[in-house]
Amino acid sequence: MQTYGSVFARIYNERWAGFAGHIAPLIRQYYKRDGQRPRTLLDVCCGTGQLARHFLDAGYRVVGLDQSADMLDYARANTADCIAAGRADFFRGDAAAFSLDERFGLAVSTFDALNHLPDEAALRGCFQSVINVLIGGGIFIFDLNTRAGLLHHWNGIHIDDTPELTLINRAIYDGGERAYTRISGFVPARDGLYERFEEVFFNTMFALDRVHSALLAAGFKTVHSAETHDLAAPVENPEALLRVFFVAQT
Ligand SMILES: C[S@@+](CC[C@H](N)C(=O)[O-])C[C@H]1O[C@@H](n2cnc3c(N)ncnc32)[C@H](O)[C@@H]1O
Incomplete structure (x- = not known):
């Protein structure tokens, strides 16, 4: 899940x-x-x-x-x-x-x-x-x-870095049964502070x-x-x- x-x-x-x-x-x-x-x-x-x-x-x-x-x-x-x-x-x-x-x-x-x-x-x-x-x-x-789609666009590191958000998306797919992504970053919280988050997903x-x-x-x-x-x-x-x-x- x-x-x-x-x-x-x-x-x-x-x-x-x-x-x-x-x-x-x-x-x-x-x-x-x-x-x-x-x-x-x-x-x-x-x-x-x-x-x-x-x-x-x-x-x-x-x-x-x-x-x-x-x-x-x-x-x-x-x-x-x-x-x-x-x-x-x-x-x-x-x-x-x-x-x-x-x-x-x-x-x-x-x-x-x-x-x-x-x-x-x-x-x-x-x-x-x-x-x-x-x-x-x-x-x-x-x-x-599709497998072709995962091979074509999944692999790579994508970074969004703006005052509203820092988001780092690292994705890997080797052509097998699962593709993985780790998304981590910071979003504004209260009092000018930032809150860190991290999510790991897979695509079967x-x-x-x-x-x-x-x-x-x-x-x-x-x-x-x-x-x-x-x-x-x-x-x-x-x-x-x-x-x-x-x-x-x-
Ligand atoms: C990529 S988002 C797509 C959301 C929406 N369908 C859209 O088009 O924007 C995937 C969604 O699937 C949900 N999800 C993942 N695994 C699930 C599961 N086993 N049962 C129900 N929801 C699931 C996630 O919580 C998330 O909201």
Whole structure:
């Protein structure tokens, strides 16, 4: 289980939520392409709630699930009006094994959140948990960093050094089953002081043919992989992409 503690959740909310904001309208456009569908969304590994916010603004009911209490605090703050109106709920839980009483037309998991699962058994547990809460014909859309993507952009040291933040991101991937990142730094605290933080993450590299098979084994009837900019167009060789989206329908 990965951390996403209080300081990093703050940084994520302020600086890292752009991907969710970018992809949310593309996913919604894909979901509603053949007419009316139930406006109900489960956001697995919802993070700080920016994708949820987009769907709420479009009139959806949204349930978010995340293992980090601190990320969930931001998700709740970012959607407080909709929670008060009974249109949004956020729960702490493990994407690899969860159950909910509610059913959804759409489930998503974005920004390589499922690469955070430790192994294929956990990924299969996630697929089973998701399909159990989808209605017939429901759709699950998620993205993964591919092996090619991890090799291409993971390795390196990146430093942000501004008055607002010092952040050092050290990342290593050798082509094997796991990529690791250590993010450490300082953020302003009270009285002109700075608070130090450190987070260590991994990304599990999943073989994409096995992900495809695992979705079918979980009971999804159709599965295709796609590029970010066109979720409707199946790609022949997903391993060649740096990031792949899976679109699975019950
Ligand atoms: C890279 S962030 C993505 C957040 C959000 N989906 C987005 O697009 O910005 C990964 C999220 O997955 C959550 N996470 C990691 N492992 C998890 C698990 N096993 N169960 C639930 N959430 C998990 C983290 O707490 C974090 O909020």
